Amino acid sequence: MKRRNFIGTAAIATAGTATFGACSPRPQPPEETTPRVSTAEPAIRWRMATSWPKSLDIVFGSSDLICRRVAAMTGGKFTIVPYGAGEIVPGLEVMKAVQAETVECGHTASYYYVNEHPALAFATTVPFGLNAEQQFAWLYYGGGLEAIRDIYADFNLINFPAGNTGAQMGGWFRRQVNSPDDLKGLKMRIPGLGGKVMSRLGVDVQVLAGGEIFPALERGDIDAAEWVGPYEDERLGLNRVAPYYYSPGWWEPGTTYELQVNRRQWEILPREYQEILQLATAEATTRMLAQYNTANGEALERMAAGGTQLLSYSESILNAARDAAFALYEEKARGNEAFREIYDRWAAFRTKVYRWHRVNGFSFDRFAFREVR
Template identity: 55%
Template structure:
């Protein structure tokens, strides 16, 4: 494999995203005046501090809110487990234990399966399409109608880009190889793999390594090379699969207790939304810079990169479509989001087929050849 050539091409894409992140560099206060109140909030997160991009997104929001309010509005961030476990952030917000949190909506599909759309769904929207749906396609409003049932309002506050397909202790080439496999994977991706025979586990990021290393699970997915390396997953499994078809453009949310939100002055509400939007762009830019570098290190350290076989991808896509159609027929709130989302997906894919994808398929062909060469 021509690894250096592969990662050189990947870095080119990172530069484009990083340029977008440079759009917002103002650090001065946006509001001034003694009439504005002093506000102190706590933010629980789903991330350990070692994940400096995800946990860093929460810290970024807190810093920008403090800067833009000249120190009048401060938010103290807490890692997973410091106030509540990483998968109980929304519960803490709903109950008013904390005023806000940074998490992924699909962790809470047990409350309502439609929460998956706020993060991503299998074979769904890529990052650019997800942002278009959220900001201009009615996605934020649709998700906040759902969040309101849990006394919460939320705003996009980070995106990982398309994720990797996970770490495996042994190679998986056929659907039969998945049968009985114990794998950490949340969201609807886990539901799809369960239908293919996988024994699905849902664990917060900080617990994945020990479970994989000690054999409690046989495989695990998290985000991508940078975060996976931070968690040490490469020390627990040898085979690293792509693409992460269940997470083609994962969004993370700033979730806010609705009562606390309504008590904020309008000026502070606008600043919070601005800080979240900045974090959304900055987080994606960081991942697009960090992931190529981390993948290079992983490959040099002995990680075996593998592509999912067409058989696994095709079977997974069939099950994903069937699953979402079933959920839409059974759950009105899922159908309410799914039907317009599906129309948006089909429309933007038609456009991207003659724009983004046509260009990318040509430009990235040499990279694909280098990945597939021995």
Template identity: 50%
Template sequence: MDRRGFIAGGTLLGSAALATPALAQGTLPEIRWRCASSFPKSLDTIYGAGEHVAKRVAALTDGKFQIRVFAAGELVPGLAVADAVQGGTVECAHTASYYFVGKDPTFAFDGAIPFGMNMRQTSAWLNAGGGRELLRDFFAGYSMVSLPAGNTGAQMGGWFRKEIRTVQDLNGLKMRIGGFAGNVLQKLGVVPQQIAGGDIYPSLEKGTIDAAEWVGPYDDEKLGFQRVAPFYYYPGWWEGALNLSFYVGKSKWEELPQQYKDALESACRDSTIETMAKYDVQNPQALRRLVAAGTQLRPFPREVMQACYKAAFELYDETAAKNENFRKVYEPWKAFRDSQFQWFRVAESTFDNFVYFMHAQEQQQRR
């Protein structure tokens, strides 16, 4: 072969090699999934986290992998989405795992544990601290894969018809509260109610419940709780950071081409950042509006917080002693939490507390 022929031949071979990935891309299937959300469309941030996943997946796959999100109640009730995925009624769901602690309290670790970790610590545990590996084994028992897909950060303590001054004020209180926190408060006499987001307002308005928590100022204002309960408590110690989850049926996950799995994982990670950013922008503005309109902001008394903390860790020890799934996750989770708290007390908390104190002093001087 002469030099010119060699170069031409090499060029042709190189072009064919470069074209191979494009051809492979062309062979990827078109997939259409339905996603059942646990949230109403009116809550654009938390419901929107699921929509964000769907839009990013479509963008990353040139529209070949499409996910259509349905609001709570459109396909199945908001609290039935796990059953829908597990039973194959839908391919996937966007939810908060602690809704399903009635199946097994271990679900709470995929959402939020009372007096647990903040958003950064939770993200560290799930993405680099072994949390996802532990939860993958647990969810396999329910024929599902769970991907972190959104976070609310620290939540508020909820809306109350009457003030909470002592632990005794909790006795007999009927409260809408999600997840494992209801079991903690039950130890202190609260009667917990598991109610989907769209049904909370009428229950509070009619007096069926005495108190309710949801997320924070932005979502709570949209749901109108300030119109039926005057006292707004903080912090939501049961949700230092609520991780939202994207459930996928295990068989459906295994059928996905690797490129689609990568796209879905990337979209879920992006949704976590996006959702937290939106709440951090929207919550301060909403809280100012609520207070200006007459909402009475109250911190939980320290006595109440301490009693709840004690009850929470008593419950964890009791649950771990009788539930092997819970114990397998709880012990490494607690060890990771201990390590994170030691570090955050050194730098993060010291910095935060100092600048918040100085800022409060500056504001007082301006008045």
């Protein structure tokens, strides 16, 4: 696989230094920023397609934050207009739109496009994979971003991490599931490799954009659905059409969203604008994670008080899902050299970072969290 070096140092450097000050669920307006660009830089106007309904104020708000930051840091000379899912293209067709230069960039999740290339899932999240901080480490310092960009280069794209939800919930169900047998024949909305695993467990997998989930559940077209977590799920109204809310979201332990940019458009962008765009995506990543960690607990308490039944997946389901997930990875690795290269690198990183976190982070969590009532 050919190596292409698209990465500047700014995205890596700023991943650890971008602002962590967001305490409200809703994105806050950027502070006044002195323009960094020279007066000689050109005025550039881009459009951003997104996979998100505008009603989802954290995830679409993060798309909007990127655009506002870029405008603020360039004194309005580089502007990007974000569009909700369906305004330019459907939410699951963002990648094609960016590839074709229908738009210059898109805010989306790579695992929506695993049918284009299965290894793209590693840029977002995979079942029984990495949590948010481990995913950041894998992408920026474990070779993950470089490997994913090799794949995207063949689609005329370059990607930038641009958001993280943290560990997601395990989905909404119209009836209880207690064993792997209960999953057979179930119609469930779930994308990415998580969907591939569920399919192996007998689930009739559906891939729907966010705005399509509520009506499908309400009509009974699907029996279950996963989206993000309590805050965004509540805004979609999923608690009003399914009574059982499961955890953990074993297929999405650290979901990373991304900005996809058309490669030709990226290469003609002035270097200063490239640096600024990378800074904006890095800030959106850290703010989104902080916002979800603030908002999800409050939303979960509201839903529990309103009658939502919180349930945990059984050990039998988790064991069956884990075994199916790693069997899937090995199968795809045997048939796809690019997948094998990324999977081997990811698996080695996962082993090392799991060992470290088991010694320190997990030991703390296991003690401290048991005190929570």
